[in-house]
Amino acid sequence: MIEVISDSRCVDCGICVDVCPTNVFDLSADGPPVIARQSDCQTCFMCEAYCPTDALFVAPLAGPAPTGSPLADEAALEAQNRFGEYRRWLGWGHGRTPGSRRDQNHVFTARALSPPKRAGR
Amino acid sequence: MTGGPRRRSPSVAIPAESDVLVLGGGPAGTWAALGAASRGARVTLVDKGYCGTSGSTAAAGNNLWYLPPGGPAREKAVAAREISGGYLTDRRWMFRLLDQTWDAVGQLADWGYPFPTSDDGTQRRASLQGPEYMRLMRRRVRRAGVAVIDQSPALELLVDPDGVVTGAAGLRRQHAGERWEVRAGAVILATGGCAFRSGALGLNVDTGDGALMAAELGADLSGMEFSCQYGIAPAFGAQTKGLMYQFATFTAADGTELACGLRPGGVLEVQRAALYSQVYAQLDLAEPGIRSAMRWSQPNFFLPFDKIGVDPFARRFPIRFVLEGTVRGTGGLRLVDDGCATAVPGLFAAGDAASREPVTGAVSGGGSHNGSWAIASGSWAGAAAARFASTRAGQWRTAPLAHGGGPGLRPRAARGDLRADDVVEAVQDRVLPLRHNRFRTAADLRESLTVLDALWPVVAGGLTAADGDPRSVLRTREATAMLAHARWMYRSALARPETRGMHLRDDSPQTTPAFARRIRVGGLDEVWTALDVAPPALLRTEETEETAVP
Ligand SMILES: Cc1cc2nc3c(=O)[nH]c(=O)nc-3n(C[C@H](O)[C@H](O)[C@H](O)COP(=O)(O)OP(=O)(O)OC[C@H]3O[C@@H](n4cnc5c(N)ncnc54)[C@H](O)[C@@H]3O)c2cc1C
Ligand code: SF4
């Protein structure tokens, strides 16, 4: 679920409010949007993909992060370079190559259709 | 950086009238909008969330059923699917699906979708990454002149005095719940399937709203017994993409191996074990050399592991099974012609909102067929709806319109004190657990139906209203749709006293050739089922084949 909007990274553009499929955010009069309905978050990472300044962090948990969790701690996340992680994989953002150019799903769908004989282990 | 300029994308005004109105902006809805617009129709598309991020494909991505024309590949694939699909497919629909998908993916390439290129310079075009694909679709739809209205769920359909669907109504949830109404010459339902708000990847917007609206006007459904597809997720999360588990070894708590890879029988063993204890997976069958390709192919499969600091190759992790309902199931509104019309005049359906039995049969279409179906059925529905609207006599523009919506909008009795979330919880209680929905028996299905049927009059009567909160209307409609789906699903499951495809009857494990027929279902106050009289149009029939019981 969405855990963090970084005040220092956010430029108040409102894009996350527009694009969240489950309407989790509300604009605020001054400053970054607020996480108004965290319980509606479906952990789809779409807001991370669209945020132009990598200001959001969505924890990979199906429920809210426990109190004190590093997954809700901006400084800890910053130290681990966790902001903007999905966007880097997607290759979104200025000067990046779309990640889809490296998509090898055809290998995996073919392999799933005729799996190799199992090697003895 | 407070105090910076806040730039919101300008809010698009909702047209009062449109030739074609598309409800839902996933792949089915966007291809439908393009199909209608390219035939000269004025088109409006509304989405509950945001066209481009919302729905199953945007979050998950799609491998497609994508095979070149000519040569034996298609013939072979269709024949194989007939068998694996439990003899409920229709060969003509499969071939037209393959044709349409081929052409549409060619268009995506022309529009600049960044496909990967092989060493010989040819593009690999059978996989579409969700965010990239749906961002492109949004751009194309807007470029085609379609009015795209986000964050504006449809709640009900509008009908003219002859019972022809002539628009829809809903609310704008980011505009204080302001209501909208669009009058239209034809309406396309592309609202996705129903995943019972299970939390599976990207599916909480897919609550079956479209089928509810259609059923309120008398539309029927088909294949609803095939709605019990479960995705595999790490226990901590909700990421249900499955393909990478072909590299998994599944184990029980004590380390005993349960299965490896994705053989259907093997996964079933794991699911049975999960009834009684925690089960685990580890991607230990993936050679180190292939892991980078795995990551680039499905980045959001690995993202949750990276974020939480678990190496899925090196360590086993607990897993759980998350219901994906009709999204990766098969059932939905029954289509009555090649243009994807439903049984209600003026109303068309595409993508997961429609039954995919003609192309997937009794097994999941998630993983290839569904994505192609969304493209093809959307394109067909768009073209047919534009035609319907243009041939319709002009009085639809002025005819008085009636509102089709019942529960949640027009309560029959004094409102009770049950909340929408209570209803959702009660429904989830009966449909999410493997023990009820994966491993079915007549006795348990009846028990579920007793609970669910008893809820219906309460919901139709009227749930408690959180006055002034526009979201409560939407919540109520969603809860109503989920309850209706649960009842259609289990009634259909009772009507199929055999095991076929994903529908598993522990009390009738045999496949019975007499049941190589589709099952129709419909009704809200009274749910009915009927065995389709016409056998599906196959290359061969089941009688001549060995029956494979999973
Ligand atoms: C994890 C996962 C992986 C998958 N992988 C594959 C794959 O590899 N290959 C494949 O073929 N298929 C796959 N599928 C299935 C595939 O994603 C779906 O079949 C496909 O997205 C269906 O498209 P759709 O447009 O009908 O629905 P969706 O993409 O779900 O879109 C529905 C849209 O309707 C909107 N909506 C809902 N209710 C309303 C309302 N009341 N008013 C207005 N709008 C509304 C939603 O917001 C959403 O935007 C996968 C599914 C999952 C869950
Ligand atoms: S999208 Fe990012 S920068 Fe824009 S308002 Fe949201 S958090 Fe801030």
Ligand code: SF4
């Ligand atoms: S992860 Fe998805 S649902 Fe959650 S806030 Fe971000 S966009 Fe919204």
